[in-house]
Amino acid sequence: MPNKTRVNAAAYALAAAALLTGVCAPAAAAAPDAGAHHHAHHHASHRIPFTAAQVTAEDDGSYRITWDAPGVRRVVVRADGRTVAVGGSSATVNVRGLPAADRQWFDLVPDRGEGLHLADRLVKLQGTVNFRDAGGYRTEDGHWVRMGVVYRSDALNNLTDADLAKLQRLGIAVDYDLRTASERTSGPDRLPAGARHVVADVLGGSGAVSTMPTSPQAAEQMMVGAEKYMVSGDTAKTAYSSVFAGLVEDADGSLYHCTAGKDRTGWASATLLTALGVPRETVMADYLASNDYRAAANAATLAALPPAQAAIYKPLLDVRAEYLDSGFDEVAQKYGTFTAYEKQALGLDSRELHRLKAQLLEG
Structure with a gap:
């Protein structure tokens, strides 16, 4: 599929999902890369x-x-x-x-x-349903991803003043906005005082929906295509590279988000956790957790639609294992290994990964 066609299809899928999300917004996997973590701490002492x-x-x-x-x-x-x-x-x-x-x-x-310093992963805010800590997971070599450093979220335009004060106390310092220009215009981020806003537009376009799926199967294929674009699409690589460059420089108080906090944000977290050495099954569980956090909002959206239309649109609101698997399949097909994807698509070499791990791993 030509790249321009692919970005349009990805934009349609994610913009359609974003459009549906906004209705009730609150006021075969790539084989594990044996060398993917050669830069990890292979001789971990398992101090935790x-x-x-x-x-x-x-x-x-x-x-x-x-x-x-x-x-x-x-x-x-x-x-x-x-x-x-x-x-x-x-x-x-x-x-x-x-x-x-x-x-x-x-x-x-x-x-x-050594001990652990943990909290519930969900950060409860009045204006979001999927704002959560990106950490709190164990890596394959016995380290743990620190909590309270990097966060992921859905849209921030409905944050209340109380929410903003809470985020300021939590130390949110930089916001990587993965949304399109039209999404940013229709729902500008609200941020705590002093926080820096960084545009990292994964789709690189308006995201306007010119066509919608006509069957659940078509909707599923749109989401699979969007996931693949997030791996190998030019604007996606540029956007995620900017996010990871920022995290390498200073991860503390970082937040990345899209509209629903599940697709573009989901791939950002899947990439981050995989780069840190978190096992695939844990990465998948973190990805699928959006279904739980978004359950009430998604149910309300679907309840407002005629049953036949709801059946078509449900795949756009879900996260499904086959969606994330298609992203890892794309990594295997286009780059061979996750290590190669990190370096070629995201610009992360072994030195930068070491800096990232030094900030985010403990034990």
Whole structure:
């Protein structure tokens, strides 16, 4: 398919998804590259003994904290300077009665090795549904991606003043806007004072929708084509290169987003996590989580449409494993390995990847 046709198809697919998202906006995979992480810390000391750990904020204001730390006998959970729970090498604990906070952090302190500093991945704001931390994942070689450094989100034009104050307290310093010119015009970002806005237009066009799919299968193919364009399209490579150049320079307080926070943003996160050494199944789980975070908004959008039309448009609102798989397929087809994609498409050499990992990995 000629490149111009491909960018138009990608623009139609993602702009259609963005258009639908705005209706109810809140006020075969590439084989793992054996050498893809030759620049990673192959001889990791596994100083962090946790093989799994997660914080989940419950609807009743409590927090569920789970972990696995083989070989550890005791883990102390601390919050706000005090011990709130204690468990063994593998446990699930519930913590209640903590005071309200912008974001509740927990320190998991094992009786040997280094601890973890974790929070619920979702940052709750009034004007977004898919604003979340890009970190909190374990890499294949035993490191962990730091939380509280890089964030991903859906559109920021509906942020309230309270949201902006919260983001300023969280230290958001730079916003990489992956949207088209028409999206930026119709819904300009609201940012905390002092935050820098960087245009990184993945599609490089207006994103105007001149045709819509006429069947669910056609909608699915549009999304697959859009995913492939995000890997090898010229404007996509330029946009993602600018994002990664910024992260390499200074990742702290960085945010990247599109309209729904699932497709263009989803590939940005998939690329970042893969470059850091996070295993593919974890990358996929992070990508698919948009279906959970966007569930209510997507359901409201589809409920407002006639059933036949809703069936056609549902693939545009979803994230699906086959979409992300098609992106990794494109990497394998066009570049051979993920390492080659990092270098040729994103301009990331081993030195820059080392700088990125130094900022974002711990342990």
